[in-house]
Structure formats: C-alpha cells, structure tokens
Amino acid sequence: MSIAEAAARANAAIEAILADLAKAGQGVVVDSPPGAGKSTLVVRAAAELADGGERCMIVGQTNEQVDDLIDRLASEHPDLAVGRLSAGTYTPTPRVARHAGVTVRSSIADLIDHPVVVATAAKWAMLTGPDARWPWAIIDEAYQMRSDSLLRVARLFDRALFVGDPGQLDPFSTVETERWLGLSWDPMSSAVAVLLTNNPDIPVHTLPVSWRLPASAAPAVSAAFYPFTGFTSATGEEDRRMGWNTRAFAPTGVDRALQTAADTGWALYELGHRHALPTDAEAVRACAELAARLLERGAVTESERSPDPLPVTPERIAIGVAHRAQAAAVNRALRELGVRDVVADTANRLQGREFDVTIMLHPLSGRRDATAFHLEAGRLCVLASRHRHACVVVARAGIPELLDAHPSVEPVHLGVPVKFPDGWAAHQSFLAHVSRHRVSAA
Amino acid sequence: MTLLTALARVAAAETGRAQPTKTRRHLHLSARPLVLIPLQLAGEACAPLAVMAGEDRAKPLQLTVYEPRDRARRFEFAAGLAETVLGYIDGYAGADPADGEPYPDAPQLLVPNAGAAAFTRMLGRSTRFRQVTGEYAVPAAVPLLGRWLSYFGERTEVTGSALLTPLTAALADHWATGQSAMEDANLAALLGWIDPPDGMTGLEAARAAEDPVRCPPAGPVTDPSFDNEVLDHLVRVVRNATAAGDEVALARAQAAMDAALRSQLEPTWELMWRAVDLLRALPEAASVPERWKSDRWSFTNQVGWLREGGAPQPRRDGAVAAARRLARLEREQQRLAVQRAYDDPLVMAEYRLTGEAFAGTVTAADPARLDTSGKRTTLRPVIVVETADEVVLEPGAILRSPDRPAQDARVMTVTVTERRTEVTLELKGGMGRAKVAPPGSMPEPGDEVTFTTLRDDFQPAAAFPEREDTPWTHGGPPQEYVPTDDDAREDWS
Numbered sequence: 001m002s003i004a005e006a007a008a009r010a011n012a013a014i015e016a017i018l019a020d021l022a023k024a025g026q027g028v029v030v031d032s033p034p035g036a037g038k039s040t041l042v043v044r045a046a047a048e049l050a051d052g053g054e055r056c057m058i059v060g061q062t063n064e065q066v067d068d069l070i071d072r073l074a075s076e077h078p079d080l081a082v083g084r085l086s087a088g089t090y091t092p093t094p095r096v097a098r099h100a101g102v103t104v105r106s107s108i109a110d111l112i113d114h115p116v117v118v119a120t121a122a123k124w125a126m127l128t129g130p131d132a133r134w135p136w137a138i139i140d141e142a143y144q145m146r147s148d149s150l151l152r153v154a155r156l157f158d159r160a161l162f163v164g165d166p167g168q169l170d171p172f173s174t175v176e177t178e179r180w181l182g183l184s185w186d187p188m189s190s191a192v193a194v195l196l197t198n199n200p201d202i203p204v205h206t207l208p209v210s211w212r213l214p215a216s217a218a219p220a221v222s223a224a225f226y227p228f229t230g231f232t233s234a235t236g237e238e239d240r241r242m243g244w245n246t247r248a249f250a251p252t253g254v255d256r257a258l259q260t261a262a263d264t265g266w267a268l269y270e271l272g273h274r275h276a277l278p279t280d281a282e283a284v285r286a287c288a289e290l291a292a293r294l295l296e297r298g299a300v301t302e303s304e305r306s307p308d309p310l311p312v313t314p315e316r317i318a319i320g321v322a323h324r325a326q327a328a329a330v331n332r333a334l335r336e337l338g339v340r341d342v343v344a345d346t347a348n349r350l351q352g353r354e355f356d357v358t359i360m361l362h363p364l365s366g367r368r369d370a371t372a373f374h375l376e377a378g379r380l381c382v383l384a385s386r387h388r389h390a391c392v393v394v395a396r397a398g399i400p401e402l403l404d405a406h407p408s409v410e411p412v413h414l415g416v417p418v419k420f421p422d423g424w425a426a427h428q429s430f431l432a433h434v435s436r437h438r439v440s441a442a
Numbered sequence: 443m444t445l446l447t448a449l450a451r452v453a454a455a456e457t458g459r460a461q462p463t464k465t466r467r468h469l470h471l472s473a474r475p476l477v478l479i480p481l482q483l484a485g486e487a488c489a490p491l492a493v494m495a496g497e498d499r500a501k502p503l504q505l506t507v508y509e510p511r512d513r514a515r516r517f518e519f520a521a522g523l524a525e526t527v528l529g530y531i532d533g534y535a536g537a538d539p540a541d542g543e544p545y546p547d548a549p550q551l552l553v554p555n556a557g558a559a560a561f562t563r564m565l566g567r568s569t570r571f572r573q574v575t576g577e578y579a580v581p582a583a584v585p586l587l588g589r590w591l592s593y594f595g596e597r598t599e600v601t602g603s604a605l606l607t608p609l610t611a612a613l614a615d616h617w618a619t620g621q622s623a624m625e626d627a628n629l630a631a632l633l634g635w636i637d638p639p640d641g642m643t644g645l646e647a648a649r650a651a652e653d654p655v656r657c658p659p660a661g662p663v664t665d666p667s668f669d670n671e672v673l674d675h676l677v678r679v680v681r682n683a684t685a686a687g688d689e690v691a692l693a694r695a696q697a698a699m700d701a702a703l704r705s706q707l708e709p710t711w712e713l714m715w716r717a718v719d720l721l722r723a724l725p726e727a728a729s730v731p732e733r734w735k736s737d738r739w740s741f742t743n744q745v746g747w748l749r750e751g752g753a754p755q756p757r758r759d760g761a762v763a764a765a766r767r768l769a770r771l772e773r774e775q776q777r778l779a780v781q782r783a784y785d786d787p788l789v790m791a792e793y794r795l796t797g798e799a800f801a802g803t804v805t806a807a808d809p810a811r812l813d814t815s816g817k818r819t820t821l822r823p824v825i826v827v828e829t830a831d832e833v834v835l836e837p838g839a840i841l842r843s844p845d846r847p848a849q850d851a852r853v854m855t856v857t858v859t860e861r862r863t864e865v866t867l868e869l870k871g872g873m874g875r876a877k878v879a880p881p882g883s884m885p886e887p888g889d890e891v892t893f894t895t896l897r898d899d900f901q902p903a904a905a906f907p908e909r910e911d912t913p914w915t916h917g918g919p920p921q922e923y924v925p926t927d928d929d930a931r932e933d934w935s
Binding site: 150152155277 | 445448599601759760761762765767768769771772776796797834904905906911914915917918
C-alpha cells in the first residue's frame with residue numbers, strides 16, 4: 001500500500017464517521033489505534049460542526065492534551081474562534097499563546113459565543129447554570145476518561161463524538177473495591193464502556209491505518225493488542241530508515257542492540273536472569289546507556305516527513321517504564337551519563353505521545369511474579385506503540401518461564417465484559433515477536 | 443511492597459522476629475471494643491455455624507447453630523447475635539449529642555481477618571431485608587442487626603475507618619514478618635512472628651501455628667479435618683435426637699457441639715486480645731482522633747437514619763450514588779496517606795526514598811526577606827536546608843513541613859555538592875502580619891526539618907448531578923427504589 005492509498009483509506013473512514021455524525025443519533029464512538037490520526041479527526045469534526053453553525057465543546061483529559069489539541073486546531077483553522085476554558089491559575093503555554101484566534105478565559109460567560117470551546121473534563125465538571133449547554137461535544141481520549149467523570153459533564157451536551165484508543169491503559173482508581181463490578185454504570189470503568197453498555201445502538205467506527213507506527217511495528221502491535229480490529233501502517237518498509245553518523249568501534253552489546261533496532265525496528269536487549277527490585281540498577285543503567293549511545297553515535301532517520309535525513313534529538317527519544325520509582329531511577333542514571341532532555345516516564349504519562357525511538361524497560365523484567373498490574377495489556381501496548389522508527393526492549397532473561405508460571409488468574413465477574421486481548425496472551429504474542437530480535441547483553 | 447517494607451521483611455526473616463514498620467499506631471482502638479469471631483459452615487455462601495463475641499475478655503459469649511443447613515435456625519441465631527451486638531451499639535447511642543457534635547464515642551467491632559469482615563457484611567446482607575410480619579417472619583431485631591452489620595461492612599471500604607477492623611490487617615500494617623502476605627492473614631502465625639513465646643523464633647512459632655490441632659483456624663471457615671471427623675458426626679447426632687424427640691439426648695448432643703466449637707474458637711479469642719494488647723502498647727498517631735471523629739460522625743448519622751425508620755441499604759448503588767461514593771473514598775484514601783506520613787517518620791522515610799520528601803538541617807534563614815516583585819511588598823522569608831537525601835524536586839515545587847502544615851515552602855534552587863544537597867526554600871503563610879517572621883513561626887538555623895510534596899489541602903466536594911438528572915450516557919434517571927421481599931432473594935439462590 002502506498003502512502004496515497006493509505007491516505008485515501010483514512011479519509012474514507014473519516015468521511016463515514018462525519019456522515020454518521022450528521023445523522024442525528026445521540027453519539028458516535030471512534031476507536032483509534034496508536035497514531036491513526038485521532039487529532040486529525042477531532043480537528044475536522046470540530047471545524048465541520050462550526051461550519052454548520054453548531055456550537056461545540058471539546059473535552060480533553062489533561063491540560064497537556066487540551067493545549068496540544070488547541071495548537072492543532074488553531075494552526076489548521078486560524079480564522080476559527082477557539083475558546084480555552086481554564087483554571088484561574090493556568091498560564092497559557094507558548095503553543096497556545098501564539099495563536100491570535102484562541103481566547104483563554106476562566107469563566108464560561110466570556111466564551112459562550114465561541115463556536116468551539118476546549119477544556120479538561122475536570123474544568124467542564126465545574127460549570128453550573130442552565131445556559132451552559134451545547135448541542136455537540138467531542139470527547140477526546142474517551143477510553144482514558146473514567147465513567148464518573150463523564151457523569152459529571154454529560155448534562156452539558158445533547159450529542160457527542162467519543163474518540164480514543166481502546167488498546168491503551170484503562171482508567172484506574174486508588175480505591176480497591178468490587179462493589180460496582182457488573183453494574184452498567186460502574187464508576188471505575190471507562191466512559192466508552194459505560195456509554196456503550198447503556199446505549200448499545202451507538203455506532204462504533206475504527207480508523208484503519210497508523211501514521212505513527214512503521215511497517216515493522218504495525219503488524220506486531222495490531223496482532224498482539226488489537227486482535228479483532230486490526231490496522232496497518234500507512235508507510236511501507238522503504239519509507240522509514242534509521243542509520244548512524246558514526247561507526248561503532250569494537251561494538252558492544254549496546255551497539256549490537258541499537259544496530260538490530262535500526263535494521264529491523266525492534267531489539268530485545270536481554271540481561272542475565274535474576275530476581276531484582278523494581279528499580280533494578282543494571283536494567284536501569286542499560287536503558288540510560290542505550291539512550292546515551294544512540295545520541296553519541298548520531299542516529300539519523302529518513303521518513304516521509306522530510307526529503308533529507310533528520311538527526312534523532314534527545315527529546316525524540318523516550319524511555320518507558322511501569323513504575324514512578326523506575327522513572328526516577330532512569331532519570332538519575334541519565335543525569336550521571338550527562339544526557340539531558342531524553343523523556344523517561346511511566347506508561348501512564350507516555351500515553352498519547354510520539355517519539356522516533358523508544359526504549360522500554362519490560363514490565364516483567366526481573367520479577368518473581370506476574371501481577372495483574374504488570375500483565376496489563378494496555379501498559380505494554382502504550383510502551384510498544386510510541387515510536388516512529390524503532391523500539392528497544394530491555395529485559396532480563398526468564399520472562400517466558402515467568403509467564404508460563406503465572407497464567408491469568410483474574411476472576412471473571414458476572415456482567416463484566418471479558419476484555420480482549422487478555423494481558424497474558426498479549427504479553428506472549430509481543431514477546432514471541434521481539435524474541436526474534438534478541439541481543440544478549442553479555 | 444515498598445523498599446523499606448522489603449528490607450524489614452528480610453530483616454525479620456534473618457532475625458526471626460517481626461520488625462516494626464511504623465512508630466505509631468495509625469488506628470483508633472476503643473477502650474471496650476466488641477470482639478467478634480464468626481465461624482461458617484464450609485461450602486455455603488453465608489451459613490453461620492457459631493460465633494464468639496463479647497466486650498469482656500473473661501466472659502466470651504458463644505452462640506451455636508446446631509442445624510446450620512436449616513435456614514430458619516440461621517435467623518434464630520441472628521436474633522441471638524442481635525441481642526449482643528445491638529445491646530453493645532445502644533450503649534454508644536444514649537443521650538442525644540450536643541448540637542453540631544457527634545456522639546462522644548462510637549462502637550468498634552474487632553474481627554480476626556478480612557474473611558470475617560466479609561462474612562459480617564454478608565450476614566448483614568442476608569438479614570437486612572427480612573420481614574417482621576407475614577410469611578417467614580423474623581424477630582424485629584434481625585433486620586435491624588442486618589442494617590447495622592451492612593453499615594459496618596460498608597464502612598470498611600473507607601480507608602482509615604476503624605469501626606470494623608480485621609486485626610490481621612491492623613497488625614500487618616504495623617509489623618513486617620518474614621513470611622508472605624498470604625501467610626500474614628493467619629492470625630496465629632502473624633502473632634507468632636510479632637510476639638513469639640519464650641525460647642522460640644518467629645519462624646518456629648509461625649510453623650507451630652500451622653498445626654490446626656494446636657491453633658485452629660481463626661475462621662470464618664473451619665479446619666476441614668475438624669469438619670469431617672468431629673462436626674459432621676455431632677450435627678448428625680443433633681439431627682437424630684431432634685427427629686426422635688428425645689429432649690435429654692438433644693441437650694447432651696447440643697452441649698457436645700458447643701464444647702467442640704468452643705475448642706475451635708477459644709484459642710482465637712485469646713489471640714484476639716493479645717493482638718489488642720500489642721496494638722495498644724503503641725503510641726497513638728496524632729491524626730487518629732480526627733479520623734475517629736469522622737467515624738463518630740458516620741455512626742451518629744447512621745443512628746439518626748435508623749431512628750427515622752430509614753430503609754435498608756439498597757443492594758446496588760445507582761449511577762450517581764456510586765460516583766459520589768467513589769469520590770469520597772478516593773478523597774479519604776489520599777487524606778490518610780498524607781496524615782500517616784505526617785504522623786510517622788518511618789512512613790515519611792518511604793517518601794524520602796522515592797524523592798517525594800527530604801529531611802535535613804536548616805543552615806541559614808532570612809526571616810525578614812521581602813518579595814517586592816508584585817504590586818504589594820510581601821513577607822517571604824527564605825531558608826536553606828542541607829540534606830543527605832536525594833532531592834529530585836524541581837524549582838517551583840510547593841512543599842510542606844509536617845511541623846507547620848499551614849506554611850507553604852516553594853523550592854527556589856537546588857544545589858548538589860559532594861554528597862550533600864542544599865535546597866533554598868521560600869516560605870509563605872502561617873507567620874502573621876508582622877514585618878519580620880516572629881520567632882517560632884518558621885524554622886531557625888540548626889532545626890531538623892522535613893519537607894515533602896505531600897499535601898492535604900481542602901478540596902471542594904466534586905459536583906454530581908442529582909439522582910433524577912442521571913444523564914442518558916449512564917442509563918437515564920433510575921426508577922425509585924422501593925424495598926420489596928425480592929430484595930432478600932439472591933441471584934444464585
């Protein structure tokens with residue numbers, strides 16, 4: 001498939017969604033795999049509604065997401081009056097402040113005549129008064145929104161477009177209770193799950209191609225995490241390449257892993273088997289060294305975005321981990337190696353972001369047991385689907401044995417839809433794929 | 443498991459004795475708690491077999507269901523239990539409290555483990571909907587007991603509540619043992635590690651506790667060998683005596699069953715009170731009275747609700763009620779985490795390890811520094827803290843010190859030198875209106891201080907729609923809840 005064909009397919013999907021939206025149902029749900037042009041859809045839908053003279057509210061989940069969306073919206077439609085409803089303490093980020101068409105206010109009264117108003121779910125929930133009502137809402141990252149959060153904003157709109165990635169991490173709560181399991185309005189489940197259980201007639205669309213994931217990654221990610229709603233990559237094998245400005249002198253394990261990743265899009269950098277604390281010093285060090293070496297050797301990428309090779313800069317590299325303590329440890333290791341600006345963070349915080357290269361500390365590396373947290377398919381999916389060029393997985397040997405010893409034991413509850421893929425199966429499938437690109441550290 | 447707990451567990455395994463992981467007791471302990479040890483019949487969801495209950499260590503009350511498979515006997519048992527439990531509760535709900543104040547004290551039920559707490563709740567669920575008139579009528583105390591047990595059961599979901607406390611959880615929270623978390627759910631083994639008998643290590647004591655003859659399980663399920671070899675026979679004898687109408691034989695059979703079950707309950711009864719003693723010996727943490735006050739309020743409201751003839755708790759929460767409850771639970775959870783860290787240096791140490799807190803010595807202070815950048819000149823004293831902790835905080839972060847919770851400290855600079863870190867902090871609030879911060883209102887050079895990003899600020903309660911305004915996304919407004927006889931029927935029964 002050429003890029004033009006991919007664009008045509010994506011466009012046809014968006015047209016179908018917009019056509020469904022125009023039919024006056026109560027809502028439309030759009031499942032978007034990683035990098036499938038979710039923002040493009042949101043921007044187009046908002047512009048189309050504004051064109052038709054309809055007022056529209058957009059609900060984001062974090063300030064970061066809201067700012068990104070406003071930047072996209074205002075860049076593509078400079079003449080559209082966009083309101084940014086925010087807390088009094090919010091200072092507009094440069095990417096919001098640079099647009100003349102964007103008005104930032106903390107009171108909805110100042111924005112009520114703007115055709116498009118964007119805010120976080122938390123801010124929308126604080127609106128009161130009968131005139132605060134919109135014919136349309138676009139709910140962005142709806143799979144990351146919790147049902148109780150939707151409950152607080154649902155009275156503000158008549159109809160809604162829900163957009164999100166079903167493969168990513170489910171919303172979570174720090175409270176552990178089984179009290180509401182199986183209820184169609186379980187406040188702990190995602191906004192989309194609750195919406196669809198209560199309104200089974202709402203149409204669900206899927207975006208078909210990923211613009212982010214390269215041809216090396218899309219089939220593996222699709223098979224492991226989206227078994228029933230597969231997608232393909234928009235780009236072909238030849239469209240993306242990764243290379244180096246320098247040669248490695250007496251290549252080490254790190255060099256071989258990076259070379260494998262550059263050649264095939266994947267590498268499994270395997271450390272010796274042992275049980276370790278979550279902040280496994282050796283594995284943390286390996287993650288930081290991979291990033292440092294990548295920068296040292298001057299990685300360059302070729303892609304459809306630019307005719308000339310572009311250098312991989314530190315902020316285009318991410319190190320993804322499962323726990324916050326691990327992120328802190330990786331950041332410390334990066335500082336010790338003198339590397340700055342590489343993004344090291346947890347899967348939860350990397351959701352929705354895009355990088356050229358990601359380095360992933362495997363959630364099961366060095367563990368004695370595989371808990372539901374570490375087996376969660378969404379967590380692994382986020383970590384494995386942030387990259388445009390290559391992904392290096394850092395793991396201790398022994399994960400297949402660990403998986404075999406810990407089959408899924410999550411209880412099945414009445415009335416709770418069984419989630420596919422199951423984390424254990426997704427882990428097996430993903431591991432089977434990356435094992436083909438194994439490089440031993442020793 | 444945090445790094446400190448992992449370390450404490452290793453130390454416990456090595457020394458053969460449980461290691462304290464808290465320096466304070468983060469739990470309210472009543473002066474006269476009601477200890478409750480329920481036993482259930484194996485294989486049934488909620489068939490009570492026996493209970494040992496009481497406020498007096500020397501005088502446990504035992505109730506037995508001689509025919510546990512007969513449902514009518516269950517409600518007779520519930521009526522008997524109601525006498526003890528409701529009598530105990532009434533002792534706290536005497537004279538009406540002063541306006542705007544809760545009852546001065548509240549009841550506290552202590553059960554051995556999470557299983558017993560779940561059973562308590564289940565028993566509440568199976569009795570709260572019972573009718574006192576008509577077919578299968580039960581004594582009036584039974585549905586009332588059901589409402590109370592359901593209330594206590596639901597209250598355990600609120601972190602930091604002490605109204606119904608499983609003691610294994612309370613002990614495991616304060617000590618780390620050299621065994622797994624699952625093994626810690628065994629009261630006898632846990633106490634073996636914490637307080638082994640003379641001449642034994644914790645491991646030996648815990649191993650001895652695994653013998654069900656010496657240490658019968660704390661329930662609610664009984665030892666399977668006891669079920670097969672003792673209980674089964676005794677129930678059969680009771681049944682035969684009842685069928686034969688032989689009063690004397692029945693009385694003898696019942697006495698035998700009482701004695702057999704007492705042998706299962708009594709060891710746990712002793713352990714329960716030993717656990718209470720161990721917990722009592724710990725000094726109470728500073729914020730425990732505040733949390734107990736929340737419990738007292740909750741109890742006061744529940745008494746008021748029942749006195750007004752309140753309906754039993756519905757089987758399921760509606761969409762709005764569920765969301766409201768979750769918001770409240772999350773808020774309590776967060777508050778508890780902050781309070782525990784502020785109260786206890788060992789809890790704070792875990793945050794110091796993850797970089798969310800640091801402790802050190804004040805090396806310099808300027809109590810008269812003014813901030814002239816704004817429209818008005820304001821007093822913003824500055825202190826410099828030297829610490830050996832690793833500081834991962836960025837300038838601009840707002841910190842708190844447990845010693846002065848009303849004062850914000852903003853990180854200005856972080857300077858890392860050889861093995862020490864210097865943090866410069868700008869202070870705001872809690873210093874009055876003077877031109878210079880009055881002595882004592884801010885840290886002085888030489889003071890040992892702790893600062894953390896953990897804060898427990900007032901948050902306005904989240905706004906939810908009214909029940910009748912439940913939006914279409916959540917199924918629309920629910921039907922009015924009217925308690926019916928069907929509520930008592932379980933989906934599986």
